[in-house]
Amino acid sequence: MSDVTVIGGGVAGLWAARACLAQGLRPRLVDRKGPPGPHGCSWWAGGMLAPFCEGALSEPAVVSHGKRAADMWSEVTEVTRRGTLVLAPERDRAEIQRFAARTEGHAACDADAIASLEPDLAPRHRRGLFFTDEAHLNPRQALHDLTQALAGEGVKVETTPLTPSEVAGPVIDCRGMAASADLAGLRAVRGEMILLRAPDVTLTRPIRLLHPRHPLYVVPRGSGIFMLGATQIESASRAKMTARSALELLSAAYALDPRFAEGEIVEMGADLRPAFANNLPGIVQRSAVLHLNGLFRHGFLMAPALAEQAAAFLATATTGDLFREN
Known part of the structure; x- marks a missing residue:
């Protein structure tokens, strides 16, 4: 029996499932195409955990939240810290x-x-x-290691074609561009x-x-x-x-x-x-659905913090500074 359904098995969905477990919530993780692979945007990432460099073109939230990414990723995969x-x-x-x-x-x-x-x-x-103080990782290895860590907790990626409207109960929607019909302004x-x-x-x-x-x-x-x-x-x-x-x-x-x-x-x-229009990731709340999206070029950098806030909201009903309402 699950407490929340996470839809999308890319970097955002995997981290959302991990963050839910940390909050004592049992996630069901589904992706119609299965575990991470060439079908997902995360597969083609650079894997740079570079909050300061990204700050050249991004808002301060990317820098402040991205600073934690290397430490969070090092809990599940190899992170190289050579700046x-x-x-x-x-x-x-x-x-x-x-x-x-x-x-x-x-x-x-x-x-x-x-x-x-x-x-x-x-x-x-x-x-x-x-x-x-910046770092990097191999994104494909990191996705594999994170998937295996979740499997060790009994959470496996189900190959199920679900949309949020088909789920009874809380949902964290991490479908990326597949959620564009539900998120005005996503490009x-x-x-x-x-x-x-x-x-x-x-x-x-x-x-x-x-x-x-x-x-x-x-x-x-x-x-x-x-x-x-x-x-x-x-x-x-x-x-x-x-x-x-x-x-x-x-x-x-x-x-x-x-x-x-x-x-x-x-x-x-x-x-x-x-x-999104401002190129910032965010969590959009629509009834019982939290859309974790807009990661743009910050997927591996921002997914851990964004997922943490989404799971904390479900567990405590308090919003973080990355939330927006729709």
Whole structure:
């Protein structure tokens, strides 16, 4: 017998189920396509737990709540805490100054500091910012580990095609874009990524390369594999990656380190990230349904805190600062 039904088996739904258990609530977790996989937006994430960097374009709530993400994820999966290095091509060095002015928690880096952090990049980059308190994880491994942790508590993902209107009792709706008919203003933002095998390149932490038109982040996945991401296109198309996007990402990676040009493309992927008008995640309350949605580019960063607030509301009927009513 369950106390709450969680619909959606992506990063938000998995965390919602875990948070319910922490509140003494027994969740039923359902997803019509089953456990996490290529069918879900979470599968294509970068896995950066970078609240300070995200603060450059996000509201303070993303920074304050995102600071806890690394500690919360470390309870269920491996988290690498080596910070984030932000760089820019020399011709775009003003981007470094603008990024620094919009963020906190960083230290300025000269060529020697960059060489100490990432020796492979030393000859090519002379200015940067280092965010020492940021972290990253492998999102696919993290989804697997979180799914297994829930299974150990007796909560497995049921392959059931449910909608909130078909459920009697409390519901946490984590369906992402599938919930757009129930959430006015929810829009799709297309994101595309590339997995590249480049054994000649050694990076130990996420690198963000600033560019006025084509910003890039590179996340090491181990064994010479790097994730290049990500485009941000206002589109509801689920088409495969476009040639233009691939060229932009690969060109930016080449600008970071020319040895990426010899890399092997392992995988290209694209999916739709759900976003509200203000690009902030939130919980929308509609009768007995809590819609946990709008995670946009902050899924792995914000899902733990958002789920915690949703579960606390169900257990105590008190709202948190991420709630909104509809």
